[in-house]
Amino acid sequence: MDNDDLRRGKPTCHKMFGEAVALLAGDALLTEAFRVMTDPAVSSASPEVTQKVVYEIARGAGAAGMVAGQAVDVVYEGKKGTKRIVNLIHRNKTGALIRASVLTGALVGKANKKALNCFTIFGESIGLAFQIMDDILDVEGTEAEVGKKLKKDAEKQTYVRYYGIAASKARIDSLVNKAIDAVRFLGTGADMLVQAANFIGHRSF
Amino acid sequence: MDNDDLRRGKPTCHKMFGEAVALLAGDALLTEAFRVMTDPAVSSASPEVTQKVVYEIARGAGAAGMVAGQAVDVVYEGKKGTKRIVNLIHRNKTGALIRASVLTGALVGKANKKALNCFTIFGESIGLAFQIMDDILDVEGTEAEVGKKLKKDAEKQTYVRYYGIAASKARIDSLVNKAIDAVRFLGTGADMLVQAANFIGHRSF
Numbered sequence: 001m002d003n004d005d006l007r008r009g010k011p012t013c014h015k016m017f018g019e020a021v022a023l024l025a026g027d028a029l030l031t032e033a034f035r036v037m038t039d040p041a042v043s044s045a046s047p048e049v050t051q052k053v054v055y056e057i058a059r060g061a062g063a064a065g066m067v068a069g070q071a072v073d074v075v076y077e078g079k080k081g082t083k084r085i086v087n088l089i090h091r092n093k094t095g096a097l098i099r100a101s102v103l104t105g106a107l108v109g110k111a112n113k114k115a116l117n118c119f120t121i122f123g124e125s126i127g128l129a130f131q132i133m134d135d136i137l138d139v140e141g142t143e144a145e146v147g148k149k150l151k152k153d154a155e156k157q158t159y160v161r162y163y164g165i166a167a168s169k170a171r172i173d174s175l176v177n178k179a180i181d182a183v184r185f186l187g188t189g190a191d192m193l194v195q196a197a198n199f200i201g202h203r204s205f
Numbered sequence: 206m207d208n209d210d211l212r213r214g215k216p217t218c219h220k221m222f223g224e225a226v227a228l229l230a231g232d233a234l235l236t237e238a239f240r241v242m243t244d245p246a247v248s249s250a251s252p253e254v255t256q257k258v259v260y261e262i263a264r265g266a267g268a269a270g271m272v273a274g275q276a277v278d279v280v281y282e283g284k285k286g287t288k289r290i291v292n293l294i295h296r297n298k299t300g301a302l303i304r305a306s307v308l309t310g311a312l313v314g315k316a317n318k319k320a321l322n323c324f325t326i327f328g329e330s331i332g333l334a335f336q337i338m339d340d341i342l343d344v345e346g347t348e349a350e351v352g353k354k355l356k357k358d359a360e361k362q363t364y365v366r367y368y369g370i371a372a373s374k375a376r377i378d379s380l381v382n383k384a385i386d387a388v389r390f391l392g393t394g395a396d397m398l399v400q401a402a403n404f405i406g407h408r409s410f
Contacts, residue, residue, distance in 0.1 A: 001225050020206050020279045023228065024272050027235065031267030034239050038260040047252035054259055055243040062236030067229050074225045 001074065002152075009147040033057070045108050053104050060100030069093025073157065081157040087128075089157050094134075095127030102126075118182045122193065125179035129172045130200050135159045136168055137204070145205045176201035206279065207357075214352040238262070250313050258309050265305030274298025278362065286362040292333075294362050299339075300332030307331075323387045327398065330384035334377045335405050340364045341373055342409070350410045381406035 005015055014022035036042050037054055045053065059065055069092030076085060102123035106116055135158035138150050153160075159168045179197040183190040209217055219227035241247050242259055250258065264270055274297025281290060307328035311321055340363040343355050358365075364373045384402040388395040 001228065021276065023206065024276045024279070027231070027266075028268040028272040028276075030232065030235060031263050031272065034259055035263035035267055035269075038256045038263065040256075047256045050256050051243045051245075051252045054239055058236050058240035058243065061232075062240055063233040064240075067233040067236065071226065071229045071233075074229070 001070070004149050006148050009144075030061070049107050049110075052107050056100045056103045056107070057097075060096040060098075065092050065096030065100070066094070069096070076157050078155040081162070083162045086157040086159060086162050090128055090131040090159065091124065094131040095124050098127035098130065099123030115185075118185060121182040122179045122197070125175045125182065126197050126200050129175040129179070129197075132159045132168050132172050132175075133200065133203060135161075136165065136172075139165065141204065147205060172201050206275070209354050211353050214349075235266070254312050254315075257312050261305045261308045261312070262302075265301040265303075270297050270301030270305070271299070274301070281362050283360040286367070288367045291362040291364060291367050295333055295336040295364065296329065299336040300329050303332030303335065304328030320390075323390060326387040327384045327402070330380045330387065331402050331405050334380040334384070334402075337364045337373050337377050337380075338405065338408060340366075341370065341377075344370065346409065352410060377406050 003014075004012055006012060012022075013025055017025070034054060034057075037057070038050060043050060061067070069089045072085065073089045073093055076089070099120055100123070102119050103116065106119040111119060135153065137146050138153040138158070139160055141150055143150050159171070163171065176197045180190075180194050183193045186193070208219075210220055211217060217227075218230055222230070239259060239262075242262070243255055248255060266272070274294045277290065278294045278298055281294070304325055305328070307324050308321065311324040316324060340358065342351050343358045343363070344365055346355055348355050364376070368376065381402045385395075385399050388398045391398070
């Protein structure tokens with residue numbers, strides 16, 4: 001959608017195979033995700049859990065989540081935005097699907113309603129932190145390390161544009177701490193989640 | 206994907222709103238379908254039925270169905286094909302999702318395995334008939350009635366190209382009869398399905 005030549009250091013799909021095939025690859029992968037989730041040969045989750053997982057992932061990926069964020073991002077390119085707009089984009093474009101990913105694990109693990117609320121906070125916080133870091137890496141990263149074309153967000157709604165580098169970094173730290181606090185109730189069971197949150201807060205690629 | 210200006214007599218989405226927004230609209234609608242199917246506020250189907258319905262629709266729409274057919278269609282555009290290729294395209298591009306639509310009703314209606322096999326034959330037969338009719342309408346239809354640009358399949362793998370008009374029409378008749386035979390066991394309960402099959406076999410738009 002940004003017509004980049006590279007992703008993770010490799011040529012993008014539409015550059016390799018053309019726009020039509022790239023579009024179909026996207027449709028195929030998106031649909032295949034739902035087929036795999038409901039394939040009894042792949043998943044041993046109960047039908048009740050499966051239904052909830054499909055719902056959360058569709059909600060996070062679709063018109064109320066990632067697609068909404070990406071659409072506002074595209075429509076506001078080159079336009080004057082606000083802090084409210086950049087937060088709306090970031091929470092939906094990246095945060096909603098990361099929340100869904102976290103909730104999927106929680107649902108399969110039979111988390112109760114209170115725990116699901118905590119995992120929602122965890123997912124939304126690391127999701128927003130991830131996207132703010134993307135904005136910072138666009139300014140401070142190197143293309144070799146990040147693996148895509150950088151310094152191309154000048155026309156986009158970014159955290160750096162509306163908050164500056166220092167406040168953006170402080171926001172990441174506070175979001176990572178909020179995420180870690182939300183899963184503290186798991187005790188040592190939270191170790192991998194804490195590692196994931198810290199990774200997102202300090203990644204350079 | 207065919208870069209047409211019109212669909213059903215109206216400007217296509219990418220002509221109205223640009224490619225990026227059209228692409229996102231596609232992703233949003235595809236994902237929203239799965240959200241709606243699993244939303245307990247919308248569907249009263251049991252989790253067991255819901256899981257099977259999502260699976261059948263994902264299988265019909267995705268890499269093993271519609272997307273596969275569309276991909277082969279795109280890749281073979283302007284190339285020499287075979288009867289086998291055109292059948293593969295038509296069965297997947299249109300037939301697989303129509304089969305899934307029919308099976309969805311059957312699953313919600315708690316059809317047994319034998320009945321599901323009959324509905325599969327019904328869906329695949331009317332699906333293939335629908336696509337063959339599309340090829341015929343491209344040659345014989347009028348743009349005003351069909352609602353899209355016609356006479357543009359010269360570079361495509363079509364039934365008319367490999368079988369001719371007369372044999373294509375005969376194939377539609379035989380597929381419609383096969384479909385109707387498959388649901389004969391429903392007695393008068395098959396009336397609407399028979400009407401649908403006959404509509405597909407005689408449509409002019």
